[in-house]
Amino acid sequence: MINGSKTLTRPIRWAMVGGGEHSQIGYIHRSAALRDRNFELVAAALDIDPTRGRVFGQQLGIDPERCYPDYLSLFELEAQRPDGIEAVSIATPNGTHYAITRAALEAGLHVVCEKPLCFTLEQAEALRSLAHAKGRIVGLTYGYAGHQLIELARTMIAAQELGEIRMVHMQFAHGFHSAPVEARNQATQWRVDPRQAGPSYVLGDVGTHPLYLSKVMLPDLKIKRLMCSRQSFVASRAPLEDNAYTLMEYEGGAMGMVWSSAVNAGSMHGQKIRVIGARASLEWWDERPNQLSVEIQGQPAQILERGMGYLHPDARQDDRIGGGHPEGLFEAWSNLYRRFALAMDAANRGDNEALAALRYPDIDAGVEGVRWVERCVESADNDAAWVAY
Amino acid sequence: MINGSKTLTRPIRWAMVGGGEHSQIGYIHRSAALRDRNFELVAAALDIDPTRGRVFGQQLGIDPERCYPDYLSLFELEAQRPDGIEAVSIATPNGTHYAITRAALEAGLHVVCEKPLCFTLEQAEALRSLAHAKGRIVGLTYGYAGHQLIELARTMIAAQELGEIRMVHMQFAHGFHSAPVEARNQATQWRVDPRQAGPSYVLGDVGTHPLYLSKVMLPDLKIKRLMCSRQSFVASRAPLEDNAYTLMEYEGGAMGMVWSSAVNAGSMHGQKIRVIGARASLEWWDERPNQLSVEIQGQPAQILERGMGYLHPDARQDDRIGGGHPEGLFEAWSNLYRRFALAMDAANRGDNEALAALRYPDIDAGVEGVRWVERCVESADNDAAWVAY
């Protein structure tokens, strides 16, 4: 179990390109990288507006001198420092990934890049050659792959628990873009613009996520051929698709299916992967990530829970909290600590009005809990008699 | 939405008492407090073994001089520093909470304490008086209260959406201690020892959690009287109970029910709260924390999802990520970034063996994603013809 103690001798000196103040994904990158002190955020080019980027960088604790106006100056000037960055994360629109990744590798940096890595296979292979030549790491943020039950699925499949694999069904089919929301929503706008998004919208934006999960679970499965039908149900998105079906034949005869969609009206994320073998199937759904469903033909269906002792060690080594707790408990606690900080600050400032407006489990909650237990025990010890409160 | 930018002008200088290397809860405290730079961990008394505490403190980045052998020296010596601590979190066994909290308040510190605050109502009220006299905050870590849908429930009840409240049913009923596991499990041992756990086991340990949720949701509901029946199904736990039923009459005629249990065999956490009004009911379950079930009599049941635009602003202000994503996605990303760090480190050291053993979305994953999209588009643009891969 991960407990926050040091993994490396010292944190890696790290920068971000993109991921500015209003970027959801930028916050996720920082939360993840800084979580257990494996990285230290020391420089950035956070925003295409340099001033805005510098102001936000300072908010994040970056030295203002190391808040750069663009990625080129970031790489160039950091390379001149003895304590310059060693790694960079790229959280910019798709159309820029190739150029920035290439520049970073050329500057000798390790790279963490949002997918897609680039737009053409030729570019991708060029980056691979460059990374190999430079001996640098390129990581892609297929974030769902970090869930422990994906590892569990991999170990179960490898142990032949499903029998020979026959089908892999994948979907990432949300409904958030059922209407042409790009008219008023910038985060959607670039996704449906071929210049910024590349040759596809949902195939690349969502479909590659479960595809990568299938790669983790089934590392030896090779696609032999595929066919794809794509639609632009919101017509203005053409030629980019907002819905697509991909059917795949794997080497050896197994079949794969991917449904990629942004117009699955009313659905939340809808990312699921089901692997079907000759003996059993397993299914994982990203909205209930702590449960893996295992269905063995002729036996009762089973629900496997993250963090439990009966799981394979590979599925437990990345746990940060025991089974039964949702992992989102960390967010809930973070919310409480945020309110604790606000309350302490208000108390320090003597701002009783602010203090009164904050809701958090305070000393009264502590008193109340003690009172309730005391009264319960009093009643229980008196044969469950009623006790005034 | 929270994006990690500064909430306070500067982080609060913070220490921990308890929460050492093998403490799950200690890691949760640190993850939450340090998440968005509202606190800075500068001192600690992490372990009853001072050496072990100091070693782990250094792992966490604390100056070894400020890794103290016990809470008394922590409070005393920090008070002498100009940059001494302003707040302390207490993550020690229950029997020590009272003394440490009192000492911290007397030292002028803000306190975040694990529940229960103490063992008797008299002690609790003494601490409350002391906190008020000192003008210091005492926060209790009823962590589930930080989930946004608890706030949503509060706003819905306040807006009379359920009608007059008739019943509040609560349970926190896990099965992890169905057998006498304390024989080999230290974390359970002190919970069933009256000297360390106080007058109750499950009433205090788990029952007070949903009780506090009811307090957040229904701030004006007052318990008039209660009755409680408790059992020690594992007989060696007597007089402490491992199962209890509490029935409560509230002022105004509503009824409350709490089932507290550690012997609900096979159940995961089983924390649920259902509030029943004259018109509608709502229900929240901590294992599916992103969903709130709302059942209006005579209408279809509804599932409300965290992070969605149709929710009350109070239920959205603590979001760190949009609806549809499980909040545990942050943990998944943290796992990936941890592996990225390990890979970068291995690459730096030229350790190709270590590198080969690591599973993470690497440059090949990037190439593969680009290839798949390219092939899909080729097929789609060719009327869904098969395309070799």
Add this chain to the structure above:
Amino acid sequence: MINGSKTLTRPIRWAMVGGGEHSQIGYIHRSAALRDRNFELVAAALDIDPTRGRVFGQQLGIDPERCYPDYLSLFELEAQRPDGIEAVSIATPNGTHYAITRAALEAGLHVVCEKPLCFTLEQAEALRSLAHAKGRIVGLTYGYAGHQLIELARTMIAAQELGEIRMVHMQFAHGFHSAPVEARNQATQWRVDPRQAGPSYVLGDVGTHPLYLSKVMLPDLKIKRLMCSRQSFVASRAPLEDNAYTLMEYEGGAMGMVWSSAVNAGSMHGQKIRVIGARASLEWWDERPNQLSVEIQGQPAQILERGMGYLHPDARQDDRIGGGHPEGLFEAWSNLYRRFALAMDAANRGDNEALAALRYPDIDAGVEGVRWVERCVESADNDAAWVAY
């Protein structure tokens, strides 16, 4: 598996008291009794209005002479016939059960009675003595007990699969009477009138259902003592309760809990029973009657499905259809056959307008299915090429 072949040499000659045209429960009695030709409906006193009762009786195929105005004449005159009734079902308001059951037993009839059998323990024991003296059967319609998974639960508990039983939690808590609907709903009216409903509303009306399920599952468990708190949330129902909590101590130390309610706003039936042992728990919910949840501490939770080969034979002998099918499929087929009959009748009458208005799977549906399969096969045999339809 039941296939409708004869269980008895000849059907039992059977009558109904109550269960007239607008009685939902009357239809259920008849559907169940006549289902597999174990009973033959030959006489009745269906309605307090004799004319209405006779008209409806004829609809049901009863000889008009044997449609009686009341139960007394039914029992008296049938006794004089050589082919007189042998058994009677009683589907009248609660307040009449005692007198009718007594009269039926005295007339030498077997009895099937809606619960409650009567209002006082003294009456109940008198009926028991009478039944024993007469050698007649009295059956109560705790209908849920007929679900096969209840039998499965019994066999699992008997086989010690849960370990020693510690708790039995029951609830039947619907929300249909959250408002004072009795003002306009006759079926509710008598339930909240002590003269007709007896000393309780929900305890008897709904609570006894899961209580009986617990009896089937755990035939040896004896209640030692109990306590009960009841409420009339719709005040006009007092002294009858619309909500009640019953806590029970069983011989041997196990605990029982029953929540009976008609004001669980927004809930459907909400009948559930959870049996918790030292090793495992099982749970059944009447709204998903084909699934039994089994949770073994320290193992993945299991979902057992009705009709599957891995179940105990006692849980399979009453199957009418294989696993996977909802049993409600019989109702769906009945609906289709009803429409087939209407269509045939319309065709016979040459009523093309009526025919056109009916929706059922007709010859066009047959043609369409054949076409679709033919086209699919054509495409599949042509390497998944597009085929015009």
Add this chain to the structure above:
Amino acid sequence: MINGSKTLTRPIRWAMVGGGEHSQIGYIHRSAALRDRNFELVAAALDIDPTRGRVFGQQLGIDPERCYPDYLSLFELEAQRPDGIEAVSIATPNGTHYAITRAALEAGLHVVCEKPLCFTLEQAEALRSLAHAKGRIVGLTYGYAGHQLIELARTMIAAQELGEIRMVHMQFAHGFHSAPVEARNQATQWRVDPRQAGPSYVLGDVGTHPLYLSKVMLPDLKIKRLMCSRQSFVASRAPLEDNAYTLMEYEGGAMGMVWSSAVNAGSMHGQKIRVIGARASLEWWDERPNQLSVEIQGQPAQILERGMGYLHPDARQDDRIGGGHPEGLFEAWSNLYRRFALAMDAANRGDNEALAALRYPDIDAGVEGVRWVERCVESADNDAAWVAY
């Protein structure tokens, strides 16, 4: 609501071809047809073994003279009777449907036929012409179409509640034939034999079911073209498929997808249909047939329950029981009544041993229920004091 009163002036005189003693489907036909006295079973050719067929026919109450050795003599000899049959149901292997249906129509009978109607489109159209010429009804038993929520879906789609329809996703994908079970299971054997099953296995056997549901829900949607990929994962089944994907383009641009499978290991029936519109989606699953999920983009998801007052009247007219009850309650009651009959019979015969071995809610259950309510009321009226039982 259906209450069993007469739909037609008199029942239709009805026969069966096939559906003998060990036929599950035969029992379903009879249960459905005879349920509400719309049909009367007066003749049959139940079995290819005439003796076995006659014996079983008598069990079902058919006059032995009207138990025929084959369908030809059934149609010929019944035609000579003044009270001869008017309708026939065909529950024989697929390969015989065409000939029997044709003969029945030529004999002037209404027909209810198992799907597929026949094997080729040419045959199907010939049967359609014949039926029209004869003015006779042909009904197909797409049984799931009889579920009320299918009607509800139709009304909602017609009322434009989903917006313009974009996608229809269907699946009927069970796992019961993941292994080559046909080696030992006759009911599977003919399904994978092209001579008896026709040109396909799962496309016709299961795929056409949800296809028909889509037809009911969306009567105006026309398939323009389709493509299909099919597999024989159990190789010995080739050329018949045990898994198939069909992608369909509808007139107007909507897309359809059908997954037909018998090798979805571990799955129960897995029949689902999801209709996705520009504004909302709905989804129905045959294993939870009482619930319809409705997901409106930007609003909380809704669960609509069969039998509730808020539904469209078309979705309520075929109800036999109110909302909240599973329709399988009729089966549960049938099981009880079966045991009541056995108990009455045993009592009549004085067979106390048989009587003691039967489990059913007997007079003791009646006494117990009364006792429990009495004790509960006593406790409740005494401020929830403990009461000995």
